[in-house]
Amino acid sequence: MPFRLNGPPYVIDNPQMPGLAVELVSRAFATQGYTLQLTIKPWNRALKEAQYGRDQIVLAAWYSEQRTQNLAFSKPYLFSDIHLFARRGYPAHYTSLNDFKGQRIGLVQNYAYDSSLMTHPELTLLPAETLLINLRKLQNGRIDLLAGERRVALWTMHANHIEPGSLIPLEPELSRTPVHIMVGKNNPKAGLYLDVFEKGMEAIRDNGEYAAIMTKYESYSTP
Incomplete structure (x- = not known):
């Protein structure tokens, strides 16, 4: 999906x-x-x-x-770009997924993610029912990162009055x-x-x- x-x-x-x-x-x-x-x-x-x-x-x-x-x-x-999102103040660039060892990463149930993310042995992947749930969890510190389609995530933030720039897409994109x-x-x-x-x-x-x-x-x- x-x-x-x-x-x-x-x-x-x-x-x-x-x-x-x-x-x-x-x-x-x-x-x-x-x-x-x-x-x-x-x-x-x-x-x-x-x-x-x-x-x-x-x-x-x-x-x-x-x-x-x-x-x-x-x-x-x-082109549809999938990014990791983090709270403001998190380093905006990363080298590889190995940079996130031990981090809790929010996913949306039944969505298609890059296999390198899904099979990484040292990441903690936590699925939720919706992207908005994960955005709120990220805001509240219940997860460290979330994986989301860039335009969809930023639009969802705008629609739900989440402060612009409080959650940022990291570079480069996952896919x-x-x-x-x-x-x-x-x-x-x-x-x-x-x-x-x-x-x-x-x-x-x-x-x-x-x-x-x-x-x-x-x-x-x-x-």
Whole structure:
């Protein structure tokens, strides 16, 4: 299970601020004369419907070889960065995971983390039900670090009035994963949609819309 790229700030149930992925993909298609109708669905349902040929596009997905049996992917249009977060005052850079021996690291149950983190023999990994629970635990000193998707974590902090800069992402990132749109191979329009999207993404990069949308959402996602 990936981090919630089907949640804020990637997809938001708010017409005025519909989400980073929603705006980028919608504007890319709009430059080619297409208007998307957004429906927010649970991840597993959206995935199954796309696999079985519903005429729909999954806006933000991670690539996997297993998914290519039924699904076709665009080129990446974003990157999703997983970071360790710490309280303010913690050294902002690290060399390797060995720097964190004996540290208590909060995880979210059933999320996909880099194997180097999950299999490290000298880290104490403590799962919780939600990212917000881990953010509160980190604030209160009940864990030393948490692992989270950078934009999602910083947006969650903003939405829950956690002081900006009180919890910081450490560098370098634990992992960087490309984000794609995804279409079912059984969809007869799959090739058309991917071609239109690539042309539209090139157009919004050239006309400055891509950079403007990124700036709009990064302003809410800075430590």
